[in-house]
Structures are given as structure tokens and as C-alpha cells.
């Protein structure tokens with residue numbers, strides 16, 4: 001077996017376990033390359049079908065190309081597409097772009113809060129109507145008790161402590177110090193009422209694995225990842241006010257792989273184009289504890 | 294390759310890992326300097342551990358609380374180093390880390406010598422089936438790089454490893470802090486002829502190819518997705534050992550159902566006619582048989598797994614409360630899950646001393662040899678034959694609390710009945726409506742809830758109230774199966790005599806089985822049911838769906854009861870407890 005075959009098999013195994021154990025299961029799809037690979041792995045696991053909804057948190061500041069791409073794939077692949085957002089904050093202009101919040105506060109408001117409340121069903125969810133391609137209010141308000149997330153262990157220190165199945169308490173908090181044991185592919189699939197479990201099928205993948213798999217499987221990704229002739233491209237996607245392209249002339253997946261293997265990005269962290277990470281020392285760690293992906 | 298680093302707390306694991314990363318140039322640019330600067334700013338001496346401890350609260354506690362995974366590369370290959378915590382409180386984290394590894398480095402402080410966790414970790418490595426172990430005698434700088442110190446530790450630890458049946462690949466003297474004997478042989482250790490740490494890592498072998506062993510595929514699920522007129526009924530799982538080809542005759546255990554492989558399915562991949570160990574796959578069958586999740590698919594012509602409800606095992610316990618004789622637990626072997634109880638403790642090894650002790654329970658961090666009684670049969674291999682189907686975990690309520698390996702199968706005397714049930718299933722004329730479709734429609738999985746207890750204990754009131762609640766509140770398709778109704782109807786040809794009791798129980802089981810097949814939650818009561826009758830009912834209704842609730846004094850000797858109720862608690866509370874159990878079992882929706 002090749003390395004890619006091995007990690008693919010493990011991810012598929014995890015997705016199938018999640019599907020069996022959680023009746024209210026959802027997959028977070030950020031539209032980025034990682035969660036798109038994860039979505040592809042779900043199609044692998046379930047032979048072309050995706051038997052759970054995909055949840056996307058819309059901050060209203062996503063690069064428009066990302067939303068177009070999301071809706072196109074949702075239609076083509078017949079996905080049960082759900083979106084949620086912090087409507088109140090957006091209406092009141094409580095955001096970083098509006099000058100009212102810092103970057104980290106804005107992430108918490110538009111992403112974490114929206115995510116937590118969309119997952120719990122407290123705030124409205126919108127579901128894509130495949131007949132029209134438009135989003136309509138979703139009638140299902142049950143909390144998702146299993147949430148599949150595309151975190152990778154190589155992304156940053158704190159994630160390398162994760163489990164494939166990681167419990168979160170009622171407030172979506174993560175008890176880093178007291179995680180359940182995980183051995184021999186037996187995962188924590190039972191949980192107390194009110195709590196939920198985060199499932200991480202991509203924990204063993206590296207950024208390079210992701211791109212090599214995209215190349216091998218010919219998975220469609222947002223063109224923002226490629227240089228469109230301006231000598232820059234996005235390495236990691238987010239909201240436009242806080243995500244900046246990196247200098248690179250990689251025009252396709254092959255060139256990105258080459259660049260990662262040999263080029264200048266070899267030893268530079270992937271999220272270096274994300275402004276909110278730099279704002280305070282443990283910013284991302286704090287966000288995670290509070291429930292951000 | 295996955296390598297785990299274990300050892301007693303403060304013996305230098307993090308330093309070893311940090312130093313390996315630094316000296317092989319595997320750190321992100323500027324990272325080392327950033328941590329050094331941070332230490333200077335806070336006036337703390339620099340530690341390699343800080344490099345790894347990316348988490349805030351960890352740094353304040355100063356101990357590795359969880360397994361951290363770091364990536365690094367030698368000239369030969371890529372590694373994932375798993376830095377497992379040495380502190381006793383975090384044993385479950387150490388186990389989680391070590392369970393993923395193909396080889397291990399066990400670190401011992403030359404100055405402090407062998408400590409409690411040096412032994413405990415050695416023991417766990419051997420139980421986890423990690424055969425490639427190198428012992429690193431660290432902090433040689435503290436003992437003047439003296440050979441006597443190294444030799445003494447080596448001698449003492451070898452004796453211990455021999456006892457637990459573990460043959461180490463090497464003993465390596467080193468100083469992680471000073472980087473001696475890490476990447477290249479050290480001039481300060483002229484008396485040492487063996488490999489440096491990196492050379493040792495490069496000499497570990499990849500895990501042996503298990504494609505040539507007997508075929509095992511634990512069934513993770515049976516998929517029938519109806520969208521897009523997909524008519525395939527796919528049995529999905531990962532091939533844990535062996536290989537499989539289209540046309541092979543297969544048997545599913547413990548149910549014993551047989552069929553033949555029609556196709557091997559895959560999404561967006563070239564068509565294939567065979568599949569080997571390691572791959573997650575799915576197959577369709579020529580002849581439809583109803584397979585349960587947890588069944589193990591095997592090839593008919595190969596050595597088959599054992600099938601029994603009695604197992605002799607060795608396990609280690611990580612639960613906050615001890616494992617005791619009369620509490621029900623869940624046993625998970627590969628994809629199978631059954632209720633289980635601890636039938637007999639044969640030997641407990643006190644973890645700190647690792648000496649046998651006479652104990653009535655298995656405490657936290659203990660290792661024990663014991664006999665487990667499962668509610669119904671499971672299919673399994675012995676650990677030394679096949680690993681993936683030879684090990685298990687024990688779940689206490691909602692937490693994985695123990696793990697272990699299967700040493701031996703014990704006959705449970707139900708083979709004849711099992712054959713009979715297999716025959717029934719093999720010839721069963723199946724409905725075109727799939728069980729999964731019924732589950733979707735009714736919003737719950739089928740179940741047989743049997744309330745047992747002594748004559749005179751009121752079970753019927755609880756049973757009927759349960760039926761009412763299920764039907765009303767949960768909108769369940771449910772039915773109270775009255776034993777009296779059977780006696781005066783279906784069973785009029787059978788005398789109401791003690792000798793005929795067996796036939797009555799058999800008919801009750803078969804009727805319950807029909808209701809399960811129809812997707813219902815059937816509720817029944819039975820007085821003075823004994824151990825043998827209960828396991829027969831389990832066999833007849835074929836596992837997953839049976840839930841045993843005992844009311845009042847528990848008269849069973851070894852049978853597994855899923856829930857014990859006290860009649861004094863009142864019907865309301867008792868019914869609520871049963872409903873919660875049905876949720877825990879994922880029979881009712883979890884919301």
C-alpha cells in the first residue's frame with residue numbers, strides 16, 4: 001500500500017464509524033482544500049453518496065468565488081447543504097471590517113458563535129433546495145451530536161494533541177487535559193446527554209498529502225489556490241479582510257506540490273497568511289477551546 | 294513510520310524528541326529561536342519540552358499531558374514521533390499514543406535508574422503488541438558517560454523484560470541534552486559499539502505484511518443508498534488481514550451466514566477484482582443474506598475465527614472506578630459490540646510492583662488475566678494469531694476504560710443452537726424492505742426488551758408503561774408481548790409443565806425474533822429466567838437488539854444484565870431509566 005492509500009483507508013474507516021454511531025451527524029465544510037478532500041473521502045466511504053448534511057458557516061466576508069464553488073459542487077454532487085451565520089452581529093455591524101471588533105473577536109463572533117449555535121440548532125439553519133439552487137429555512141432543529149471536522153495534526157501544535165473522536169462538553173469546550181483513550185481504532189462513540197463529539201478523519205494528513213491526493217483523485221478545488229497570472233495565490237482560504245495571498249507562481253496542483261516539496265514554503269507554516277493568528281500569542285488555541293473548528 | 298517515545302516522567306523524552314527534530318533540520322524556520330526568545334523573555338531556562346508543548350496549560354504544568362505527534366525525516370524515510378506522557382495520571386494518553394506505533398523508544402534516566410513507569414510502560418508495550426523496542430539510557434552526561442552505570446541498568450532491565458516476554462532490539466547510551474549518540478556515534482562513549490538513536494530508528498522494520506494471513510473483514514455497515522436509483526447493497530468494512538477476490542465463498546461469523554462475492558465496489562476508482570489487507574472496501578454478494586454490523590467476513594476455505602461468549606483475556610484498566618464482577622460493560626472487538634461482564638479474575642498484577650496480587654476487582658492502572666462472559670457470541674482471533682481481531686476494549690458507561698488481548702477461547706456449550714439459528718437465517722425468506730429502511734421510517738432500531746426477575750416482583754406494570762411511553766412520546770413502533778397470550782394461543786399444544794419450559798422459552802424467542810425482523814421494539818416479561826435460557830434467547834434473536842432489564846433481586850449467576858431496577862424506585866423512574874438505556878444503545882434517537 002502507498003502512503004496515500006493508507007491514510008485514505010484510515011479516514012474512510014473513521015467516517016464509516018462516525019456514520020454508524022451518530023444519528024445526528026454533520027460534516028463541516030469550509031470550502032477549503034482540506035475539508036473538500038474530506039468530502040471526497042466521504043464519497044469514497046459511501047460509494048458516491050454523502051449520507052449526512054454538510055454545514056458551512058457563512059461569515060458574509062468569504063471570497064465570493066468560494067460561495068459559487070460551494071453551491072456548484074452541492075448541486076453537482078447532490079449534497080445536503082446547510083448554512084448558518086451570526087445574523088444579529090452582521091446586522092449590527094459588530095465585525096472587524098466594520099471597525100467594531102479586533103480580528104480575533106470577529107472570528108469568535110462570526111465563526112465560533114455562529115458555528116456553536118448552528119450546530120446546536122439554536123439559530124436558524126438554511127438548507128439548499130436542489131430544485132431551485134436557493135437556500136430555504138431548515139425545519140430540522142435537532143442538535144448535531146457528531147460533527148466531522150477537517151483538522152490536521154501538522155497544522156499547529158495544539159491540534160497534534162487531538163483524538164480522532166474528541167468529546168466536547170455542553171459549552172462546546174474541549175477538555176485538553178482529560179481526553180479519552182483511543183486505541184486500536186476503537187473510538188469514543190458514547191457520550192453523555194448534552195455533549196457532542198468532534199470527529200477528525202484528516203488528523204494524520206499533512207498539507208503535502210492533501211495536495212498529492214487532490215492530484216491523484218482529480219478533486220476540483222477553488223481556483224483561488226492557483227496563481228492566475230499575478231504572481232500570487234492563496235495557500236489557505238478564509239475571509240477576504242483577513243486572508244492574504246502569498247507570492248507564488250504555482251498555476252496548478254502539480255506546481256503546488258513541487259513548491260511544497262522543494263520550494264520556499266518547505267519550512268513556513270501554512271496559516272502564515274492568516275492575520276488573526278498573529279494578533280495574540282495563543283489566539284487560535286483560545287478559539288479552539290471555545291469551539292472554533 | 295510511527296515511533297512512540299515512552300518512559301518515566303522527566304527521564305528526557307521531550308528533550309530527545311526536540312533534539313532529534315532540531316538536529317535533523319526538521320523544525321519550521323525560526324521556531325527554535327522563537328521558543329528560546331520566549332524563554333529568555335520570561336526568564337525561564339530553555340527546555341526542549343517547551344518546543345513540543347504547544348499548549349498553554351501544559352507549559353504551566355510542566356508535564357506532557359497528552360501524546361503529541363511530530364513529523365520528522367531521516368535520510369532513509371519519514372517518521373511520526375509520538376511523544377507519550379510519562380506521568381501516571383496520563384497512562385490512557387500514553388496507551389493511545391503507543392497503540393498507533395510500529396516501534397518504541399523507552400527512555401530511562403541513567404542517574405535515576407529504573408522507575409515505576411519504566412516497568413509499567415515496558416509491560417504495556419508488550420501487551421500492545423509492539424515488538425520493536427530500543428531502550429535509551431539517557432542523561433549519560435550526568436554520570437560521566439560511565440560504562441558501569443549503563444551496564445548495571447541494562448542488566449537489571451533485561452531481567453524484567455524477559456519476565457514479560459519482550460526482547461529489546463538494543464540498549465543505547467546517550468545524552469539527549471548534549472546531543473551525544475543521537476544522530477552520530479559519540480566520541481564520549483568510546484566503549485559503546487551499537488547504533489546511535491537515528492541509526493536504530495532507521496533499522497526498525499515496517500510492520501509485516503498481513504495479506505498472506507487468513508482473510509478477516511469486520512463489517513462496519515451495510516449500505517443501501519437509494520438516491521440516483523442505486524440498487525447496490527454493499528457490505529462495507531476494512532480488510533484487516535488476508536485478501537479477497539470476486540467469486541470467493543465467504544462466511545459471516547458469529548452468525549454463520551454464507552454467500553459469495555459478486556463484485557468489489559469502489560467510488561471513482563478503476564474496477565478491481567481483488568482486495569488486500571489494509572484497504573477500506575465494500576462488496577456485493579451473489580446471494581442476499583442479512584448480515585449484521587460487527588460480523589466478521591471470512592473466506593470459507595481458510596482457518597476461521599473462534600466463536601464463543603466466553604473468553605480468557607489479559608486486560609489493563611484505565612477507568613476512574615475499578616472493574617468489578619457485577620457491573621455490565623460493553624465489549625468492542627473490531628466492529629462488534631456486545632454486553633459483557635467480568636466472570637472471573639484469575640490474576641491481577643499490581644502495576645507499581647508488577648507482582649501478582651489477590652484482588653476482587655481490577656483497579657486503575659492494573660493489569661489482569663480474567664474470564665469475560667459476553668451476552669452473546671462474538672467472533673475473534675487469538676492475539677498471537679491475528680492482532681486486529683484478537684484485541685478489544687471495554688466501555689464502562691460512556692468511556693473506554695480498558696483494553697486487552699484475547700488469550701484463549703472457552704467453549705460456552707451453545708454450538709448446537711447456533712447451528713440451528715444459522716440454518717434458519719440461511720433459508721430465511723427476506724422481505725424486500727431493508728432493515729435500514731424500517732429504521733428510517735420508524736425513527737428507531739428494532740429491540741427486544743426483556744424484563745426479568747423473581748416471581749412476585751411486578752414487571753408487567755413497568756413493561757406496559759414502557760410500551761405506552763415508547764408509543765406515545767417517542768412515536769415508536771412498539772408492542773407488549775404478553776406471555777399469557779402465548780400460553781393460550783400459540784402454545785396451546787405445549788403442556789404447561791416444568792419439563793416443557795424450554796419449549797415455551799424457545800417459542801417466545803422465535804416470536805420476538807419475528808417482531809425484530811419487522812423492525813419493532815418488542816417489550817416482554819419473563820419470571821425466573823435462568824442463565825442458560827437467557828443466552829438461548831440472545832442466540833435466537835441474534836444479538837444487537839436484545840436488552841435485558843432485571844427487576845428486584847438479580848438471580849443470574851453469570852449472565853449479563855444490561856440494567857438492574859429496584860421496584861421501590863417507582864414505575865416512573867424505572868421507565869425513565871430504561872428509556873435512557875435505549876438511547877445509550879442508540880436504539881432510540883440520541884437527541
Ligand SMILES: Nc1nc2c(ncn2[C@@H]2O[C@H](COP(=O)(O)OP(=O)(O)O)[C@@H](O)[C@H]2O)c(=O)[nH]1
Nearest residue numbers: 302303304305306307308342431432468469470
Ligand atoms: N543533563 C541532562 N539533562 C537532561 C537530558 N535529557 C533531558 N534532560 C533534562 O531532564 C528534564 C526532563 O526532561 P524532559 O525531556 O522534559 O522529560 P520528559 O518528561 O520525559 O519529557 C529537563 O529539565 C531536561 O532538560 C540529558 O541528556 N542530560
